Amino acid sequence: ALAVLTASAVRTLAPRAACAVALGGLVVVAATGLRATAGIPPVTVLNAGAWLAGLAAGLGARTLAARREVMAETVRRHERLQLARELHDVVAHHVTGIVLQSQAAQVLARRRPEHVGSALTGIETAGADALAAMRRLVGLLRDAAPPAPPPESLAGLAARFDGPPVYLRLPEQDEDGATWPPEVTATVYRVVREALTNVSRHARAARSVHVTVAREPGTLTVEITDDAPPAPARRRRAATGYGLLGMRERVTALGGTLHAGPRPGAPGWSVRAALPLPPPTGSEPR
Numbered sequence: 082a083l084a085v086l087t088a089s090a091v092r093t094l095a096p097r098a099a100c101a102v103a104l105g106g107l108v109v110v111a112a113t114g115l116r117a118t119a120g121i122p123p124v125t126v127l128n129a130g131a132w133l134a135g136l137a138a139g140l141g142a143r144t145l146a147a148r149r150e151v152m153a154e155t156v157r158r159h160e161r162l163q164l165a166r167e168l169h170d171v172v173a174h175h176v177t178g179i180v181l182q183s184q185a186a187q188v189l190a191r192r193r194p195e196h197v198g199s200a201l202t203g204i205e206t207a208g209a210d211a212l213a214a215m216r217r218l219v220g221l222l223r224d225a226a227p228p229a230p231p232p233e234s235l236a237g238l239a240a241r242f243d244g245p246p247v248y249l250r251l252p253e254q255d256e257d258g259a260t261w262p263p264e265v266t267a268t269v270y271r272v273v274r275e276a277l278t279n280v281s282r283h284a285r286a287a288r289s290v291h292v293t294v295a296r297e298p299g300t301l302t303v304e305i306t307d308d309a310p311p312a313p314a315r316r317r318r319a320a321t322g323y324g325l326l327g328m329r330e331r332v333t334a335l336g337g338t339l340h341a342g343p344r345p346g347a348p349g350w351s352v353r354a355a356l357p358l359p360p361p362t363g364s365e366p367r
Contacts, residue, residue, distance in 0.1 A: 083109060083128055084135035091139025092146075099139070106132045156327050178207045213359060235273055235292070244281045245289050245307070252296040261301065265356055268331045269294065269303050272339070275328050276305035276352040284309035284350060301356045308349040332356065 083106055090102035110132050114125035186200035239247035261269070273292055280290055287309035294303045325341055332339040337356040344351045 084131035084138075087132055087135030088139040088142070091136060092142045099143075103136055103139075106135070153326055157330055159327075176211065179204055179211065182207060235270060235294070238270065238274060238277070239292060242277050242281070242290075244277070244285075245287045247277070247290045247292060250291070250293045252294060262359055264335060265301060265358065268335060268337075268356060269301070269354075271331055272303055272328050272352065272354045273305060275325070279325075279352075280305075280307050280309075280350075286310055287349065296358075299358055301358050302353065303356075304351060304353040306344060306349055306351045308347075310348050311343065328352075328354070 087103055087106045091099045093099075094102065110125065110128040113128050114122055182200060182204045186197055186204065189196045189200050235251065236249060239249045276292075277290065280287055284307050287307040290305065290307045292303070292305050294301070296302075328341075329339045332354045335356055337354060339352070339354045341352045342350070
């Protein structure tokens with residue numbers, strides 16, 4: 082009882098309370114030997130050993146939990162810093178388009194004044210797009226953030242994957258994410274990349290990987306499945322993996338959901354993310 086009480090207190094209580102309980106246990110150990118007339122009683126030795134064992138177990142569990150929390154916070158901080166570094170690139174992309182269209186409007190004003198209206202409409206549309214993107218990115222900055230648009234397409238990512246064959250299926254009208262918002266494109270890319278990394282690390286026995294991206298009204302879903310046989314070690318690694326934590330941070334920041342686990346009724350593993358797509362620019366309130 083002394084060992085269980087000491088270990089539980091040191092593991093879960095606040096530092097001062099944990100120290101108080103541990104010190105109380107030590108007092109109990111010392112009290113068992115006060116009436117001894119010769120030597121140290123066996124019960125005192127037993128209590129001392131139990132107290133030391135409980136103290137060591139509690140400190141070990143507390144240290145491990147603190148280390149995991151630090152690592153999780155490091156992952157979250159890394160996601161936020163990525164957005165902070167790349168926010169400039171997103172803003173520059175939209176502002177550059179506005180500047181170019183403004184220059185074109187000046188030329189049209191001198192040569193073809195009747196076409197200035199369409200140029201101004203383009204500038205207004207570009208400005209609304211920039212404002213919508215900034216609102217989404219600033220909202221993500223409060224919690225977590227996706228990176229800037231990836232340097233390669235999903236097809237390129239699947240082609241260079243060092244593992245089982247990857248079968249990629251994308252919406253025909255989207256051309257590998259060309260019409261998705263930058264933050265959605267980047268998040269889809271990150272989810273697929275992390276899922277493929279997990280396959281290469283924990284599912285070497287898989288014979289194939291299927292990556293499916295589907296677009297529905299207002300929602301974009303991406304699912305990565307493999308056919309590797311069940312492995313208990315993979316479930317444990319997934320429960321404590323920081324890559325999965327990073328994926329969930331990104332998806333949740335965009336208002337989406339992510340599920341990762343064994344495929345129901347079939348061998349292998351599945352990672353499925355659902356991301357809301359923002360409404361068209363013209364439907365957003367000014």
